[in-house]
Amino acid sequence: MSSQPGSISSRSDSGSLEVIVPDGETAIRWASHGYPSSLAKWHYHPQIEIHLIREGSGQFMAGDGLMPFEAGHVALIGSNLPHNWISDIRPGERLTHRDILCHVRPQTIRLLSSAFPETAGFEQVLRRALHAVVLSGESAHQVADLLVAMGDHEESRRVADLVAMLAVFEHAPEAESRTLVTPEYNPMVAVGAEDGINAAISYISDHLDEVSLQDAAEAAAMSASTFSRFFKRVAGIGFADFVRSLRIGRACRLLSCTDMPIARIQRMSGYANASNFNRRFLEETSLTPSAYRKNHSAR
CATH class of the missing domain: 1.10.10.60 (Homeodomain-like)
Incomplete structure (x- = not known):
């Protein structure tokens, strides 16, 4: 991942690993970018990622799964799960505002759950995220609105936005929530x-x-x-x-x-x-x- 405010890229001997550092003393990193971009590639990182596609269409890759996406696509990517969104574009075309996303370490979510038992259901959300959760319908609209709004909010308000988004993933109806990656997938195949x-x-x-x-x-x-x-x-x-x-x-x-x-x-x-x-x-x-x-x- 190319250097951006709040992030650095590191390459280990065993392969490329995207290392994401939140801005300042915050635990949540919010970002947006266009396509093509050095940030838009097949990669993985320890943080969970909530991701919104705002324009264009193409194919979403996660683990051993592949599915088409369109504008409004919302996904939750688990820790160290390789992923990529490939937009089909004309030569020279650029999608200026394709991606909005936020990152947070799963350990942070678990600390939150230990302090607030009301959020204990987020542990199941983290487990499902290891298989890439894709939302549709009203659930996708809710998370999309929260993720967009997060970009304009103060740091303390972003914590509330994150909790609200995770709650949507927790309570989304079965018809509006699916996983893409098979249970047999081993993310270690991505190393190197x-x-x-x-x-x-x-x-x-x-x-x-x-x-x-x-x-x-x-x-x-x-x-x-x-x-x-x-x-x-x-x-x-x-x-x-x-x-x-x-x-x-x-x-x-x-x-x-x-x-x-x-x-x-x-x-x-x-x-x-x-x-x-x-x-x-x-x-x-x-x-x-x-x-x-x-x-x-x-x-």
Whole structure:
């Protein structure tokens, strides 16, 4: 992570670790940034993270999980769980206000719970955070509003904001709260893997319409067979499945935000064959490209 007020970056012998230092004497760090950014990468840190995406769409990676996101996406990331949000953007495009987030050490939350038994339920929130909690519906709206407001509040008020957000995660209805990471995931697979994964993700994103396994492997300085095993082990998803998810995500953005002909969107999304594009799109979204565009236009 690049140096910012309240944060420093440190590299250990076993791999990259983002070291986050709150401003001054505070326990809570609040931050915002755009995309692309040196801060937006596959990484992990000891602090839990509450994160809001304010603009754009793409794919959210956490542990061995992958899911699409849109503006309004809210997630809670557990301690040392690798994560990343990959936005699909046009060449030269910048999302100026994409991310708002706050960090706090889980030990701080446990100290709070030991002093205030009323917050004992936060321990379960911390356990679920190890599997990346994603909110939707009214619960996501509540946390988003609190996280945005936190940026304008004094330090003492931010403590109240944090408690309120954790309470939303604790009491969110089952239909509005899900975890992304499988119970079997071991975060130790991330140690020492950051450079290779980030090099591969960057190359794939920049060459999505024509990327190959061999090209991505060369970008990560590995043989194709080694890279294929490495990517599956660390990211929890096979290379081909990852590329397909990003390509269909691009197609969804173009279908919903432009009037481009579907044939052109197909080519821009890396598919030379219309039937293959339609089949993959249907597998990922349960809709045909034309039905997806019609549904989005009706909103």
